[in-house]
Amino acid sequence: MVEITRLEPKEKTGLVVVITGHGKGKTTTALGIAVRACGHNIGTCIIQFMKGDIYAGEWDGIKKMDCPVELISTGKGFCGIQGNPYPYEEHKENAQDALQITHQKIESGRWDILILDEINNALHLKLVDLDQVLEIIRTKPREMHLVLTGRDAHPEVVELADTVSEVCEVKHAYQKEIEPQPGIDY
């Protein structure tokens, strides 16, 4: 038999977590945080920047979780990549709308964890400004965890963060011309 330890921090500290890098697993990590939080009855809100044009399993997966969790997709796909038909200005408008939603969600006081999925990438593409992101980090409620995902995280965001992981691509199935698979890739 094994004795189960239950950790309990003496102090509740709202962390700033950055998940960046070019490998597979950044958004997936964000979704996993929601599962872990769910077990603790901790509420998680995920706002996806630049996503919304390709169906992803998490849109329905999150709805099937019996706990306080919400996922909002605000975008029209990855700005500037081949095949994306929407103009830069439209992507920028969507990202600015996502920031507004971010502030509303923070002000609501309902969420213990706020995940801004792909915001690093949105910042890198100048769909949002550095000052806008730094303001969110600096003014967030002290106990609220803030998770920022997406490749090419800005050095000043990394500087302010408590925990930063870089997900590096060692290899990926697309290099063998294997198509994206549901459940794993989307």
Place this chain on the structure above:
Amino acid sequence: MVEITRLEPKEKTGLVVVITGHGKGKTTTALGIAVRACGHNIGTCIIQFMKGDIYAGEWDGIKKMDCPVELISTGKGFCGIQGNPYPYEEHKENAQDALQITHQKIESGRWDILILDEINNALHLKLVDLDQVLEIIRTKPREMHLVLTGRDAHPEVVELADTVSEVCEVKHAYQKEIEPQPGIDY
């Protein structure tokens, strides 16, 4: 308005995915795969090696998901780390039990995705043998996805995998002596 594309691979290919590295986010990625799969009604079974001595939110989080998903913790914590009181032989026995469960789950035919959480680490610590892991990879059903997480993935496992991400630690809150926080760290 945005038109939503629904991808559908011409061929269903069971991928071998390895999530390794010393950074935060490997088990979390595994949990996120379950959320994504859930939206597609794809069944996910997670077998955790070397875990079971410290309560983790995912144990209850997974139970709150309304889809075919299962999580089994088989271990007694990280073998060899400071404070873990169980002898090596006991950890090894647990890991061998976990392999037996793995084979049962594969033979059941019930699972589209099988996640072996921390198996890379268990192999590195010689709680399981390389041949045992390679056998699972080589004989798994063609359409079943197999995900192997844990630091220090074996080069032969990486060689056989389709997608490999290395999660590197840029920094971590414990370096600032912030205690582990529920929802984020466990």
